[in-house]
Amino acid sequence: MSKFNVLKHEIVPEHHLVPVDDEMSVLKKLNITKDNLPKISINDPTIKALEEIHGKLDPGRIIKIIRKSPTAGYYEYYRVIVKSVI
């Protein structure tokens, strides 16, 4: 049985890993430091799915999420991976 991939589900928005080299420019564009970014748990199913592609992801990596927005059409959201607390 093939494994279910959450990222392929229609109500899960697109998740992309931001390459380490681009992180500075993303943060600069947002005019923000990494610790002020919204967070996403390393245990989040989407992160697990991204790990299938990119290999293990460490806390501190930035994820770019592109989702549909009723007001803006498409909307880019960024989250930083945080370690799980348990």
Added chain:
Amino acid sequence: MNFNNVSKRIEKIKFALLSPDEIRKMSQVRVITPDTYDDDGYPIERGLMDLHMGVIEPGLKCATCGGKVDECPGHFGHIELAMPVVHIGFIKEIKTMLDSACKSCGRIKLTDDEINTYRKTVNNMDFKTDDPEIIDLTLKKITEIAAQRNICPHCNAESPKVILDKPTTFREGGIKITPKEIRERLERIPDDDLLFFGLNKETARPEWMVLAVLPVPPIDVRPSITLETGERSEDDLTHKLVDIIRISQRLRESRDNGSPQLIIEDLWDLLQYHTTTYFDNQTAGIPPARHRSGRALKTLVQRLKGKEGRFRANLSGKRVNFSSRSVISPEPFLSMNEVGIPEVAARELTVPVLVNSFNIDKIKEWIKRGATPRTSDGKYLAGVNYLIRPDGRRIKVTDQNAEINSGRVDIGWTIERQMTEGDTVLFNRQPSLHRMSMMAHTVRVLPGLTFRFNLADCTPYNADFDGDEMNLHVIQGEESRAEARIIMKVQEQILSPRFGGPIIGAIHDHITSLFLLTHKNPLYTEDETLHMISYINIDKMPEPVIMNNKKYYHGRDIFSLILPEGLNIKFKSHLCAGSNGKCEYEDTIEDSYVVINDGKLIHGTIDDEAVGPFSGIIVDKIFRKFGPEVAAKFVDNVTRLAVGFLSYRGFSTGIKDYDIPKDAISRIEEISNETLDKINKLVEAFRSGHLQQLPGRSMDDTLEVEILGETGSVRDESGKIASSYLGLNDPSVIMARSGARAKMLNIAEVAGMVGQQSVRGGRLNRGYANRTLSHFRENDLGAYARGFIKSSYRSGLNPTEYFFHSIGGREGLVDIAVRTSRSGYMQRRLINAFEDLKVDPERRVQDTIGSIVQFKYGEDGIDPTRSDEGETVDVDYVVYDEFGDEK
């Protein structure tokens, strides 16, 4: 500037348990007597009102610090309890410790290996930054593993299961564990194991959760009050402490003189009850302690919790000065930016004015006038109520000392001037559900006792005049006044952030009036026109039409007087509402399409769609193109012109508006009979099983749906028949079609037929067994038996119909009651969640720490207030405004 109050930052808050030693150390007196005052009214020594715990009576001095009433902050005392009792606030913690720690050796029931690994997990957690919920969960997991174990891995002792018999009794194998025994067990837990229970060994020992010594709060916390009769009345806390001391004393005596165990246990339980209710008088499972009068006592938890508790009543919200509340009533001659204030209120409410070299002469004049000055013709003049000297002392101005005080006042003093025309005040109606519930108005002092305002302001406040009351706050500072004028003034709030359209506009009679003035563009004589124009502040006449050597004026031209020059709009009026696409007035473009060209109403009917709240296209476009001032002026003029016209023309409605000819009534009778036949056939088909089942529905459902469809269409049909006889010369129809009040449906109900009543979206079916009322046979599925009303309101309802109508009406009322309380609580939670989010200059939404919530406000960075009903820009209108109809 005052540099003594340098603001400080709280670095950390430490929570700890009070140890018995600490309680004794901070105590100034050991309280041993349950009495308060002796016969002379002097505090009894070592009693609950001992002078060591502070003073509340003037003249006495604190025995601890020597301070007088306002100087002494109060000091703690303590009670030595005869026997220990458990603290109701720590029941849960005590339970987990009894469960997870060994009863004989006190170690947590984990193996050494487990202890080592879990100690690492716990040490890895950062109690300062990690999510407290996760920390709780992790600790709970660890203690649960220990609790599962029956045999202690350290001493091999067996521990039976401990059961908590709520609220405060612990049992082991059915036998009660006394608080003393609990205390001893907790004492055995070694410091090193405390980590797993979430306790810091430096600040908390578990046995302190069982009380041996009780702190007595300072008298300032529980002051006694003297009634008018001279009788003393003690605070609820003092009452409770009296109970505790009394029982503790009896328990000590019984124990010391060797009373039977049973009596001692009873007294011990009673002491537990009193200490429990002293902390929380709403503990589940025990009756609340009551006052002699039967009122439940307000003890420590009750002082803090809920809407009347310290947080919500005294810290999050406070009572204010310089405010006033009164009944409201309408005043069409006020601007929407004004509020009428009764003289008594204006004299009581004051504005502080700092005396300086520019205003000192004027202020001296004001003071000289005395407390209730008037002009020579009896009109209101503002006086001065108080003078405040630079040292902060206040001097009340009276008619006697006005002359002297006028001479004393100097630069640097502050005076408190009574309210006067032009002052800015905040006006508010509860519930304050949106920001337009509190707006800044300009004061007008009026005779009478009510607050008055323009009817256009009813919608944002959601006010009517059936006894509503509103609050008024006088602004005390210059900055706040400026802020209020710039952002809170009514005219600045015309556009609502809720839907990006005007929430302020003409209502009811105003709309009826403008409809009559502009529909079919009637002509008015010069006298009539002058009467109308006299209501608005405009000094020119429209272009006249000369007929028979007399001047006449078109209604639309009169309306055009109040439109600002340069305004261009084109839209469909409310007359076309409900007609999807094709309007029945489509051929007479004259009436249905409003066209305004350079501030002149070319054709069209002005109604709710043009000037009403929520729709108000004209108000909306004026606000966007010309700004708040012009929009406010326009709404003011609309209301005045409307009142001027309607006061001349007159307008009334009555039961005869709904008179329809006999043959109309018989036609309605006919179609309602046809429907009854159809319904009977449906029921027959249902019973015989020939009814065509609808997809996805049961047979029962199918029947109900079919019947509801029939009853719905017959109501619409009868409404159509009825309204075909009622035209636009009928006042009720004018109100409905112009959008002033009611819908055509309501008119159909009055003239045609009320129709099917429903509860929860279906026909009525509840009541007696298998029938709604005993007037019908059981299992009667016919129309009449299930809440169909074929009468009209005008003809009157028969008794069963009346009853069914009441059932339907009741549902609406219950719905509203349920909805408001639920949505109110929902809103409270949303407000608390969002209150400190802010939009920064880069249009990001941040919380107080600076964490981002949205990278762009609303994801598109658009302020909904300035948006065009949610859309960013109405490009079509901008083009139309610029170039007109040409493509």
